[in-house]
Amino acid sequence: MESISIKNFKKIEELSLKNLKKVNLISGCNNSSKSTLLEAMYLLLSVNGQNVYPLFSQGLLTRRPILGNNVMDPLLGLFHKFNFDNPISISSEHATCDITYNNSVNTNSEDILIVPESDKHAGSNMTQIDLAKISTPSRLIDVNFTIDNISFGFLLYERGSVKLKSTQQEITRAPCEFINEHNNIVGSNTNIFNMTSTSALSKLINQNQEDAIVKKALHLFDENIKAIAITSPMPNFPEVFIQHSKYDKKIPLSSFGGGMKKVLNIVTCIMNSRNGVVLIDEIDNGIHYSIVPKLWKMIFELSTEYNCQIFATTHSKEYTRYVVDKETNWSKYKDDFCFITLNDYNGAIVPSILDGTQFETALEYNSELRG
């Protein structure tokens, strides 16, 4: 993805980013739409069936149930100024995703897919709404997007259920599927290695990648770690174990700190995202500054090896400054890096974008890059 344009998505009325690179670090004050930018990217790439992995510290697309006229309208929060009359448009050079509110659709039409009760349940959990309070069944989000000039479309019901509009072709992934699925993945803090993380790790272990994982992720913290494995002490409860040279017993990953789990999450995501995109919200959380140069080195190396594009947000000066470091081999990766600051100017989200050379100069002059 070299560029992205966003209109009417949450706080962003209009935002265009160009010249995006393989590794992109995003900063800005609180409420400057850093996470919203990642959410927009996720929505765009997901509905277009592209390989995208989000690591969010909060739930994705599900955070803002809005109270209006005493009725909770959870999807209203996606629209700029909480107004369904502002159609959402997200596009890159390869794909588009247009979302409009359409209350004129006949919900009894045969082209509407009735969702199972379990999905409704997931939907209610997702948005923390009381289904009984939903006023009408006619609140629908009309989602349209294109891949290679072929138009697709579906309707997203506010309860999180899905209705296929059957425009031209069935979509590859239903929206309720990706929202529910990733609500599990990203709904938790990324410093927690949950079942989804374990499943992703398992995939890599099955590909005999455990040595690479140990070297790339775990040796950043402790070079005495020898191996990583998944076993199930109880049926259906797989758990990650670490083999450490100083102990003769396998140690559960849960015994280690959050920072190590977070880095393991990042490495696992990138290694599972060949030719894809990894979105990391608040990359700095939980990691000591001394690890940061090594982490950047690992991210640069893996993103190149797996041809994986990284978008990460941060508030940290160390995360910003240590991108340029002997240890990260910066001169080699300088042209693959872009730094974006999001600024809120009287409600308008305005980006400033630095390429590697400009970023280096800004750091040299100790410019306040974080907005």
Add this chain to the structure above:
Amino acid sequence: MDNSTYSDINPAKWQKVILVEGTHDKKFVSKIISKFDDLQAYSIVPYNGIDNLEKVLDSLVYSQIPDFQAHTLLEKIYITIDADNNAGAAFSKILQYLLNLNTKHANQLPTPTTMNTFEKVGKIALGIYVIPNNNSNGCLESLILETVNSQYQPILNITNECAKQVITYHTENDKEYKATFSQEEKMKHRLYVDSIGVKHNHTYDKATEDGFNLNSDALQNFINFLK
């Protein structure tokens, strides 16, 4: 580079930005501005020599301040530079940088046609002042020495003579030694402030409270430029 000097650089919040050659210029300009305005309204950024000015403008101004006219507080950009041996050449060099960057970026900065005047594009004005007086050869120290208090003039005469003799001595004893005009001016300045007992780290700010007269006519043009 003394990073602590640059900790206040935040282009997103710039309203009036003064780009100066070095940290000495920053101290001196800060001292002058504080006499007539609230220093908080200004961001004074040392670009560390003329050869770095283009990349500093590119990185800190053009790229970090998106859509100047619509989305920034930016109103006025002051650029100061030492004339050294040729005031016209120094001015032309900055102008060329601005033209290069205007070609490269969508944002456009004004390109003044003469020194000591402000050109405006939209809401943003830009001016260039070539120190000491937009005409003579010299540098910041030349300008400062023109403001010496009258009662200290005899001391200045002595230290100026001393500086000349030191340079003559080096020139006669080292064939490769060649002091530029600006180096000679800096030596005169250093000898003078040493002789009136100012500590080195206060040479460009607190010294002005004693051995120099900030109301001097010699400074009026520069003060008017900064206002």
